[in-house]
Amino acid sequence: MLGIKHKLVKSVIVGAALLGSAMTMTACSSSSSKTTTVDFYNMKVEFKDQLNAAAATYNKTHKGVKVKVTSVGGGTDYQAALKAKMQSGKTPDIFALEGPQQLQTYKKYLSDVSAGKAIKKALPGTLNTVKSGSQVLGYPVLQEAIGIVYNKTIFQKAGIDASKITTMAAYENALKTLNDKKSELGIQAATAFPMKEWWVIGQHAVDPFLSQEFNGSVTKAYNAKTISWKNSDYFKQYIDATTKYSAQPVQSMDYSTQIEKLFSTGKVAMAEQGTWVYPTIESVDKNLAKDIGIIPIPVNSKSAGKLPVGVTQWWAVNKQADTKTQKASRDFLDWLFTSKTGKNIVLTKLKVVPAYSGFDSSKISDPLGKDAYSYISDKQTQGLVFGGFATGWAQNGMAPELQKYVSGKESWNTAIKNSQAAWETARAGQ
Amino acid sequence: MSKKKTWFYLFSAPVLIALFLVVLLPFFYGIFYSFTNWDGVSQSAFVGISNYINALKDPTYLASLWFTIKFSVIAIVLINVIGLGLAVLVTNKFKGANILRTIFFMPNLIGGLILGFIWQFIFVEAFSAFGKLTGIPGLGSWLATTNTGFWALVIVMVWQYSGYIMVIYISYLQGIDQSLLEAADLDGASATQKFWQIKFPLIMPGFTVSLFMTLSNCFKLYDQNLSLTAGGPYNSTQMVAMNIYNTAFSMNKMGFAQAKAVIFFVFVAIISLTQVYLTSRKEIEA
Amino acid sequence: MHAEKNTKKIWMIIVGCILGVIWISPFYLMLTNSFKTKKELFSDTLGLPKHLNFDNYVNSAKDLNVVSTFMNSLVITVVSVAIIILFSSLAAYAIQRTKSKWSGFFYMLFVAAMLVPFQSVMIPLVSVFGRVNMLNRPGLVFMYLGFGASMSVFLYNGAMKGIPQALDEAAIIDGASRWQIFTKVIFPMLQPTTVTVALLNVMWIWNDYLLPSLVINQPGSQTIPLTMFDFFGQFTKQWHLAMAGLTIAIIPVIIFYFVMQKQIIAGVSEGAVK
Numbered sequence: 001m002l003g004i005k006h007k008l009v010k011s012v013i014v015g016a017a018l019l020g021s022a023m024t025m026t027a028c029s030s031s032s033s034k035t036t037t038v039d040f041y042n043m044k045v046e047f048k049d050q051l052n053a054a055a056a057t058y059n060k061t062h063k064g065v066k067v068k069v070t071s072v073g074g075g076t077d078y079q080a081a082l083k084a085k086m087q088s089g090k091t092p093d094i095f096a097l098e099g100p101q102q103l104q105t106y107k108k109y110l111s112d113v114s115a116g117k118a119i120k121k122a123l124p125g126t127l128n129t130v131k132s133g134s135q136v137l138g139y140p141v142l143q144e145a146i147g148i149v150y151n152k153t154i155f156q157k158a159g160i161d162a163s164k165i166t167t168m169a170a171y172e173n174a175l176k177t178l179n180d181k182k183s184e185l186g187i188q189a190a191t192a193f194p195m196k197e198w199w200v201i202g203q204h205a206v207d208p209f210l211s212q213e214f215n216g217s218v219t220k221a222y223n224a225k226t227i228s229w230k231n232s233d234y235f236k237q238y239i240d241a242t243t244k245y246s247a248q249p250v251q252s253m254d255y256s257t258q259i260e261k262l263f264s265t266g267k268v269a270m271a272e273q274g275t276w277v278y279p280t281i282e283s284v285d286k287n288l289a290k291d292i293g294i295i296p297i298p299v300n301s302k303s304a305g306k307l308p309v310g311v312t313q314w315w316a317v318n319k320q321a322d323t324k325t326q327k328a329s330r331d332f333l334d335w336l337f338t339s340k341t342g343k344n345i346v347l348t349k350l351k352v353v354p355a356y357s358g359f360d361s362s363k364i365s366d367p368l369g370k371d372a373y374s375y376i377s378d379k380q381t382q383g384l385v386f387g388g389f390a391t392g393w394a395q396n397g398m399a400p401e402l403q404k405y406v407s408g409k410e411s412w413n414t415a416i417k418n419s420q421a422a423w424e425t426a427r428a429g430q
Numbered sequence: 431m432s433k434k435k436t437w438f439y440l441f442s443a444p445v446l447i448a449l450f451l452v453v454l455l456p457f458f459y460g461i462f463y464s465f466t467n468w469d470g471v472s473q474s475a476f477v478g479i480s481n482y483i484n485a486l487k488d489p490t491y492l493a494s495l496w497f498t499i500k501f502s503v504i505a506i507v508l509i510n511v512i513g514l515g516l517a518v519l520v521t522n523k524f525k526g527a528n529i530l531r532t533i534f535f536m537p538n539l540i541g542g543l544i545l546g547f548i549w550q551f552i553f554v555e556a557f558s559a560f561g562k563l564t565g566i567p568g569l570g571s572w573l574a575t576t577n578t579g580f581w582a583l584v585i586v587m588v589w590q591y592s593g594y595i596m597v598i599y600i601s602y603l604q605g606i607d608q609s610l611l612e613a614a615d616l617d618g619a620s621a622t623q624k625f626w627q628i629k630f631p632l633i634m635p636g637f638t639v640s641l642f643m644t645l646s647n648c649f650k651l652y653d654q655n656l657s658l659t660a661g662g663p664y665n666s667t668q669m670v671a672m673n674i675y676n677t678a679f680s681m682n683k684m685g686f687a688q689a690k691a692v693i694f695f696v697f698v699a700i701i702s703l704t705q706v707y708l709t710s711r712k713e714i715e716a
Numbered sequence: 717m718h719a720e721k722n723t724k725k726i727w728m729i730i731v732g733c734i735l736g737v738i739w740i741s742p743f744y745l746m747l748t749n750s751f752k753t754k755k756e757l758f759s760d761t762l763g764l765p766k767h768l769n770f771d772n773y774v775n776s777a778k779d780l781n782v783v784s785t786f787m788n789s790l791v792i793t794v795v796s797v798a799i800i801i802l803f804s805s806l807a808a809y810a811i812q813r814t815k816s817k818w819s820g821f822f823y824m825l826f827v828a829a830m831l832v833p834f835q836s837v838m839i840p841l842v843s844v845f846g847r848v849n850m851l852n853r854p855g856l857v858f859m860y861l862g863f864g865a866s867m868s869v870f871l872y873n874g875a876m877k878g879i880p881q882a883l884d885e886a887a888i889i890d891g892a893s894r895w896q897i898f899t900k901v902i903f904p905m906l907q908p909t910t911v912t913v914a915l916l917n918v919m920w921i922w923n924d925y926l927l928p929s930l931v932i933n934q935p936g937s938q939t940i941p942l943t944m945f946d947f948f949g950q951f952t953k954q955w956h957l958a959m960a961g962l963t964i965a966i967i968p969v970i971i972f973y974f975v976m977q978k979q980i981i982a983g984v985s986e987g988a989v990k
Contacts (some may be wrong), residue, residue, distance in 0.1 A: 080679045083470040084930045088846020251574035251663045261758040284755050392681030400664035432813050437894040441810035443863040444803040452862025453829045459840035524725050533736045539966045541923030555761040601908045639874045645832045675835050691836030698831045
């Protein structure tokens, strides 16, 4: 019995010690009430170092505020982690939004940021998705363009003029030419198509073909009960040609194989991706990265020569935080997008195409960003709509159907019909 | 009498409290949510048992369940046979047995996701290089079809867990009283006889433990599934855990996902409790 | 007789070597690729590195913030595993030695808990612990006790069956308390199982990603897997750095395993002497 008592005493001590340390830890995080801490929950791990540096700079020059950046891996995992945070009552002060569905889901956590200095400088169209009446519920982070990234050197050697690839026929021709001259050009295949990545096929590839149905508006896409698939034939042509002339096997090809292993090493001449691939290519081969460009995926004459461009991520400020913290959060984002230091960071460190006016576009250093920017200033763009797709549709309703079609499991018509049905079911459940 | 019971409760209390707060309470919450249309954030409404009905009608869920069963049966058999084989091999006294032990266990030193990525490398790169060298077709597209994707998952699982299960079998094999084996030696028993007649019955409790552990690990597999095939092509290699995760976070239907999880739990619980019951009966007989 | 034994040994060594090579080949990839530049890694994945450059190691050690994350991982793993061993062996002892409705029920509870998929409890779990302000390192340790206890109780319970109840009874007659019996008699005899339990739990906790990512993912309290995942962005995967980081991260675990293995062997021979 003595032993048990001894044990009891021991476990009480251990328990107390644990609790004590727990308390001191929580006490630490909420100490010194004079400083306002802004908890920034970043979704782009690629920006981790840059945002940490930006926060450090900001904290140094702004007394009484401490911006703390936590970066969490992209996509579904971020959503899971964010929901967990909200459930535990520790909602971050700044967090990422990806489209209308999340606007709905996170409604009670979204504050009106229309008073922000940067919001007034936001480029036309970049706020459409996050507008709710007179309110603006998020800061656009960047503009991204989706298209076909191509290797200029290889194109030149093969005698292909990228600016002429505005029709499906021209696209097929280019692929064929590259394929015929494979050994001469020293490439493995004309293009690389990563069908393992649901977002490449289910979101990006589909986007230009569905965009016209919704007039390029995310909100229209979000409210659409059905999809008509007017451009289904063009889409079939695109999928057929791309998979035919792609490095094989397409079914198990992932993003890393497509961009890092094949495109960046000059083994293929084309890759359907977007402006975000530049840092990746640069990290593999600096020289090759200098000579690349981006062109639109051809659909039909209506969209010929128009590059799909849009904002795919917004930064929201937590409504549940106290007003002081909300203001501090907005101040930081305003500083990042409007101050000289901040703008410099956005252009030269984050290396993105800004969604705000007042930037010196000549400072855009990467060739993809430059190309995208010239499409934007020539007004040769069309809206990105995949942010408004039915929830989970791209991953579970569209991508698997394309994979089935390409592996010969079902016909094109069945694939399209199934994707339509999946859209309707997903919408009905909302 | 009461004194006798005090120690029982005191000894088991800390773990029971932890188990209750960490696993049971959240699990009951989950059951509660399975009757709602909760999306993980906002208020939710009761929807009765419609989530359960929808789950049983959801073809992707049923397909993932069937895929998981097929996978688990094959993986469990292979892991236990190979794991036991490895344990027998390295408990023999020969040069290098200890190093081999470490090598067989090494796969467990790496976490599931990263391990999956390394294997993805092997299936895509090494296999295609080997295929080119030997001229065997189809080696390059190992992760591209349902069938080979299935076997890729089995291979990785066996590679990783055989060493894990080996550790458990070793602890039972080494618990065997050496004098029994020496006596058998004196009687002139062969190695196979010694294995089947002496070692095998004595490691029966090890089977109960190992079978159960492989079962629960195979059925709950997520990390390797995600990093190896990500469910592709066309979700045909999607396992239940991934189906549940995607329902919850990609389709934003937390309540529906919880219902799927509950069905899955009941299903696995019935199978494993039957297994534990059957093998522990065998233990007593042996 | 002797010659037969020798051929058997040779066969074992041959089989062992072949299996060993198969088992270790992925580690060959990890090690060789940790010395390659990103370009080299993608253009020649299988070959040996052209130069033995340690840039990746230097860079990944810096990115991982290796000293502080390493200490975090170490503290969390050691404390959690110690607590798991202590409490689950105690519980297994209580449950296995008592034949009552409750003991049977508790045992079933532990077994059933092993079957709960983590994904289905994670959101409510974080919600419960968040409300009582326990999303921190002590909270994480407590969660590991909850998740790890089942398997450990299960393993201890299996091993306890092999220890004759007569030992307890003899000790009780000698006037020993249950606590004394457990610490002086039972626990030492469980050593091989303790080593197994320690090993399996160390592997799991050291490599765990999902749970700490929900509970302690903040600069300063991160563990190795958490920082390691910064190499895997939404698009880019920095394989060359990840491979180097991984090599750094598993060296201590390999050492730990070697030490543990010696323990197992020592424990067994000890038992044989007695």
